[in-house]
Amino acid sequence: MPKLYIFGIGGTGSRVIRSLTMLLAAGATVENCDKVVPIIIDPDAQNGDMTRTVELLKTYERLRRQLKPAPAPGEFFATEIQTLAGMAASENQPRDARVKETFAYNFGGMDESYRDFLHYDDMPVESRHLVDLLFTPANLASKLTVGFKGSPNVGSVVLNQLMSSPELEFFANSFAEGDRVFFISSIFGGTGAAGFPLLLKNLRNPRTTLPRAELLNQAPMGALTVLPYFNLLADDGSAIDSNGFITKTKAALAYYQKNIQQLNALYYLGDQSTGQLANHEGGSQQQNNAHFIEMVGALAVLDFMRQPADYLQHNQPLHYEYGLEEDVRQVTFKALDPGQSFRQIAQPLTQLQMLALWCRYHLPHTQEAPYANHLQLPRAWRDEEFYQQLQRFLQDNNFGFEAWLRELGANERAFLPFEDPAMATENFNRVVAGQSTATGLFNKGLTRSYLFGELNKAIPKPVATADGPAAFVRAFSEVLSKAVVEKVPGF
Incomplete structure (x- = not known):
C-alpha cells in the first residue's frame, strides 16, 4: 500500500512533525496513502525539540499497535505511523540489522x-x-555535537555522509510504486537549509547508486520551506544571531530559485509576527513552544497528499503560500480558510480536545457506567498498555496534546481555538472559542449525561478484552463526531 516518507530536517522538521502527529491523532485524513514513515535528521542527538517529538511518535506507534481492527478513516489514530525498520517488519521485507528501530537518523555522536x-x-x-x-x-x-549552529555551508559537507548510510539505502530499497516523499526544513538555519537541497539532489540524481533509482526519479516529491517566524534573544556567547536570519533566507531563496527544480510542489511559510525565544545553540535546552506556523506546516503535508499523482507529475513545479482570513494575533478556527484549513482540522481537533477533557474530568465519574463496564475500564484504565499510552499521549507535560495546546496559545501569534487551553474546565458547552453551544430550559447542550448516554448506546454489550481499545476509539470517535456536528455551532 502507498506510503508517505517524511524527512524532518533539523529542529523545525521535528516541530512540524510533532504538530502533524497531533492532527493525525485527531483523525485528520492523509489521502493517497495508508502509512506515514517519519525520518528525522538532526546531528544534535540531544536536541530537545527532536527528543520530545521522537517520544511522541513512539507513544503514538505503541498506542496504534493496540488497535485491532485498525480505526476507520476519520477516527482517532486512523493513520499508521511507523519507523523504517517497523515498516519493513510489517510488510515482511528483509531487515537490515544496521537500521535501528528509531524515528531519528543516528549520526553516531559527532x-x-x-x-x-x-x-x-x-x-x-x-x-x-x-x-x-x-x-x-x-x-x-x-x-x-549540537549541529551546525546556523551554518549551512558546514552542514552541506557533514550531511553528505547520509548518502552512504544504511538508513538511506534501506529507505530506497523499501520504496515502492505509489509512494511519496516530503521534506520539512527551515531555510534560515544550518541543518535544514543544508540538508533539504542535498537530499533532494541525491534522491533525484538519475546516476545515483541508491536502489530503485527509477522509482525515486518518478515519485511525487514535495517540500515545506519554513522562513523566519521567530527571533532569538541576543547572546554574545552564542554562535547564532537572529539578525542574520533574513540575509540567510534571501541567499538561500536565490539558490533555490536556480537549483531546486526537481520538486513537484514547494510550500513556503513564514510569519512577520516574530516573538523572541531564548538563544540556545542546541542540546536539551533547545525546546521551543509549539507554534501556529508549525501546525500550518503540517497542513502543507496534508495538502500535498490530497493532490492526485498525475496532477503533480504533469505540471510545472507547484508553489504555495498560506494566508489567514484575517491578520489577528490570537488565531481561532474562524480565522482559518473555511473551504480548506477549517474543514481539515477544526472538527478533528475539537473532538480530540473533548476526548482529553473527558479523560481528565469525566471518566473517573463514569467508571461504573454501562459503557465503562462493557469495556472493563475500571481495571483496564489502570493496567493495560493502550490506556497507559493514551494517557501519556494526552497528558504528558513534555510532549502531550494538552501541553501542545498550551504552548500554541503562549506565542505572540497565538493559536487559541478553544476557550480554555489550560484544560481547567470540564464544561463541554464552552469548548470552542467563540462557538458556545446553545442551551436552554429543555436543552442542556453538551453535558456529561448527554455524552454518557451516547456512549452507553455506542457500546451496548460487553467487549472482549483484546477488542477493548478498538471499541473505545470507535465509540468515542462516533459519539464525539456526532456531538460536534449536532451541538457546536459552525460545524
Missing part, C-alpha cells in the same frame, strides 16, 4: 570539531588553503 571532521591537519597544504577560503576559523573550530 563529538568533534569541524576541523577534525575534515581531517584538516592531514590535508595537503593546497587543500588547506582552499578550506580556509570556504570556511571561517570559527566554522572550523565549531563543535559538531
